[in-house]
Amino acid sequence: MKIDVLPVLFQKLARINWGIFCLVLLISAIGWGVLISAGGGDIHLWAFKQIIRFGVGVLIMFALALTDLRWWLHFSYIFYGLSLLLLWGVEFSGLIGMGAQRWLDLYIIQVQPSELMKIALVMALARYFHSQPFPIPFYKLFVPFFLIMAPVIPVLRQPDLGTAMILVMVGGTLLFLAGVSLWLFAVALIGASAISPILWSFLHEYQKKRILTFFDPSQDSLSAGYHITQSKIALGSGGLWGKGYMQGTQASLNFLPAKQTDFIFTLLCEEWGFMGGAFLLSLYLFLMVMCFRIILTSQNTFGRFVAAGMTMTFFLYVFINIAMVMGLLPVVGVPLPLVSYGGTAMLTLLMGMGFLLNVSLHRTLKIPRLSIGMF
Amino acid sequence: MVEKGDTQFLRRALFLGVLQLVLIAILLGRMYYLQIFEGSYYHLLAEGNRIATRPLLPLRGQMYDRNGILLAQNETSFRLVLLTDKKDEIEETLETLSSLIMLSPEEKEEILKTTQKKRGLDSLIIKDNLSWHEVSAIELHAADLPGISVEVGSMRKYPENFRGAHLMGYVAAPSEKEQEGDPMLAIPGLKVGKVGLEKFFEARLRGIPGHSAFEVNARRKIVRELDQVASVPGGDIQLTLDARLQGYAQEVLSAYESASAVVIDIRNGDVLALVSHPSFDPNLFPQGISRKDWHELRDNPYVPLTNKAISGLFPPGSTIKLFVALAALQSGVIDKTSTVYCPGYIYVGDHKFHCWRKEGHGTVNVSRALSESCDVFFYEVAKKVGIERLAALFQDVGIGEGGGLEGFPHCKKGLVPTKKWKKEKKNAKWTVSDTIQTCIGQGYMLTTPLELAVAIARLVGRKRLTPRLEGQDTPFFPNMEYDAKHLDLILEVMNATSNTPAGTAFRWRIPIEGKEMGGKTGTSQVRRITMQQRQAGQTKTTHLPWKYREHGLFLGYAPVHAPRYAVVVIVEHAGGASLAVQAARDILLKAQLFETENAL
DSSP: OGGGHHHHHHHHHHHSOHHHHHHHHHHHHHHHHHHHHHTTTOTTTTHHHHHHHHHHHHHHHHHHHHSOHHHHHHHHHHHHHHHHHHHHHHHHHOEEETTEEEEEEOSSSEEOHHHHHHHHHHHHHHHHHHTSOSSOOGGGGHHHHHHHHHHHHHHHHTTOHHHHHHHHHHHHHHHHHTTOOHHHHHHHHHHHHHHHHHHHHHSOHHHHHHHHHHHOGGGGTTTHHHHHHHHHHHHHHTTTTOSOTTOOHHHHTTOSTTTTTTTHHHHHHHHHHHHHHHHHHHHHHHHHHHHHHHHHHOOSHHHHHHHHHHHHHHHHHHHHHHHHHTTSSOOOOOOOTTTSSOSHHHHHHHHHHHHHHHHHHTTTOOOOOOOOTTO | OOOHHHHHHHHHHHHHHHHHHHHHHHHHHHHHIIIIISHHHHHHHHHHHHEEEEEEOOOOOOEEOTTSOEEEEEEEEEEEEEOOOOHHHHHHHHHHHHTTSOOOHHHHHHHHHHHHHSTTOOOEEEESSOOHHHHHHHHHTGGGOTTEEEEEEEEEEOTTTTTTHHHHOOEEOOOHHHHHHOGGGGSTTOOEEOSHHHHHTHHHHHOBOEEEEEEEOTTOOEEEEEEEEOOBOOOOEEBSOOHHHHHHHHHHHTTSSSEEEEEEETTTOBEEEEEEESOOOGGGSTTOOOHHHHHHHHHOTTOTTSOHHHHOOBOOGGGGHHHHHHHHHHHTSOOTTOEEEEOSEEEETTEEEEOSSTTOOEEEEHHHHHHTTOHHHHHHHHHHHOHHHHHHHHHHTTTTTTOSOTTOTTOOOOBOOOHHHHHHHTOOOOOHHHHHHHHTTOTTOBBOHHHHHHHHHHHHHOBOOOOBSBOOSOOOOOBOOSOHHHHHHHHHHHHHHHHSTTSTTGGGOOOSTTOOOEEEEEEEOSSOOOHHHHHTTOOOOTTSOGGGSOEEEEEEEEOSSSOOEEEEEEETTOSSSHHHHHHHHHHHHHHHHHHHHHHO
């Protein structure tokens, strides 16, 4: 048995979905180019570090891709449980960073449990739906509801509106795919809007301000609204072909806030214009199409739900970030996948991609439905 | 694996896919809207963010006197410029600034108010004329002062100070009303001529502003200069003025409460000096005069801000007799031998008109009547000449014309009353009494010192001269159409006035051969002498309160053998003409001394 391991791995490696990897690499490479521009031509400021991180992330991605999917099925609840423990852990021992308690210092690296949770929630839900009949009966929805809300509450308390949004929406998507009645979604939506005033009172002052200024950025053009106004100016001024690489005045003269992180899409659009933005957007779209192919071709329920969850997570990052910099959504601090500077989100997203590749590799694998009571 | 839920899962997954497609399409649409549809709008905003333009002030033209002495110059100055419109930043900056330079709370408030009032403001001058100490303090703390920079500019300076301040005028920041008509005036730091020559020559002195465009970053710090259009400096102007004579005349007049003087070159109309006393320091104005200084000047009873040489209206008094005599001679009413008996008064109807000499002059001809200023002679003659012919001659020599400095600010016109004028303005018929009062320069008649200077210059020079403030060529003036022998006679009398012992100005003659002056004295009443005062022997007004005393006037010229300088001095409320004669004598002598000095 032990002698078989390596040839099996190489065999798997050869069958990996290289198309997805190429797209991931291409999008990341565009990101490096933009980061060089954001650094004023200095590769060492941001781009270099980002490339190293990408290298590490890609190794993890491949490692995850080559593991046995069933292994994850077995350990999904434990993974979820550990992540939840860490998440609640930061409530008590978390470090203050960026005005929010999002980081847990593990002495070697800083881990964001909320990022791990994005993966773990998908896993746990996938496992649950894997073990349930199709469509899922109403009385069996309490477990997924609990699975979703258990991490959302500490994330909201941190406060990390973006992550909470993603967790809820990804969870909702998986519930939708599990065949939950559309009526229930309607009821949930109405219920959510009914309790939104209560939720509002739980929000931090700066979050309220962000949401308020989203509706009228010009009201407060010097602080909170300033960012979104300047972002729209930068983006709009790019025109059809843009101002040219490293020629973005809004970015280089520091009118554009967080140009290397949350607002990097704006920088890209300022310098490369509508054509550049549309090109990146079509790459994302293409990636999504390939992800959907995996969802649709997977022949095991767990794999389908994992792939769908990861795809949805990735998509939500893209959509929320771009909609936010264009003034369609409030500024919630969601980076642009693979392009924004920063390691945490990239790690999450590459891990997600790893699982997608994994599902793709094991698409013909038949995993019998589990039928152990509730789970 | 083919279950009934399978198709449902596929359907829902497909739906999700389509939803994502739609959402991406929305993003694309939004991008299209922002970048293509609204692209040019945002492009403008981005450029507005990036580019700050700063006007470049033109260097104002300088003014020199006829000998090249600087009268209005530009001195290098440093000014503090603010290049930001972020309110909180401005407040913070001002706070830091006030620890470095003198900045009163009112000034701070004013700056804040201005920045709020003007939207899209590019630069604002916080303080002008910084000292070296302040400049170095600001440069040292430049890092803590976003949007602040020190600019090199120029400050208007009048080295002659109060000497001739009225003629020079001054520059100051344009008022809001002035700015309305001319957008160029909105440029911060631009000064415009407010009065005097500075205003008169404004268009030539100002020059054309340029501008420079800078790229600035989000902190409004200049990154680099993008473009510069240089300003065009204003033109320099060489005046006909003689700064030394002007200064001397100013000092001569400063012995009195309130006085004015004009010196004109008879040969070409050059205005050599034009002085009004008391004066002021024009250097107070370019940087913005303080409230206290302004009130002091405004409330001074001797009106130091008024240029009395051009806008002071005075009855000409006896000096007008020169022109009455000329009119009488020209009209043939008298000749040089005609005589009138002066008993000291005449009656016109019931009204008794007195001669200044109570006991009368006896039988006088025109020469004696002029040199001794016999009123009765002129009463009789004027009755015969009539107001129309008198007025025509007064106007011919320039009285009521304004002095010929077309467009000079605050230049007033005298008043030559006529029948028509009285009908229109007073709605009354002209009477013989009016003629009699006019012929001794009283009544309705008013004139400015400049007008009188033109009149005497025309009389002595025999040419229809107009005064000028610049120019070096010899202008052509047509001859006055008066009989030469009549003019000879009048000039002879003026010569006699100061150079024969019986003349009214003999005591203050110029006793240097070749430099003698001629002229005519005059006093003009501010208030009629009442009958009681006359009976009590009070025909002099020196004992009256200052503002009721009569003005002293002197119209003179020198040298008598080859007239070059025409002078008019009016000492207000002097109580007699002697002070005016003395001042005129000093000025005429000095003018000739400067001339010989220059010739050496």
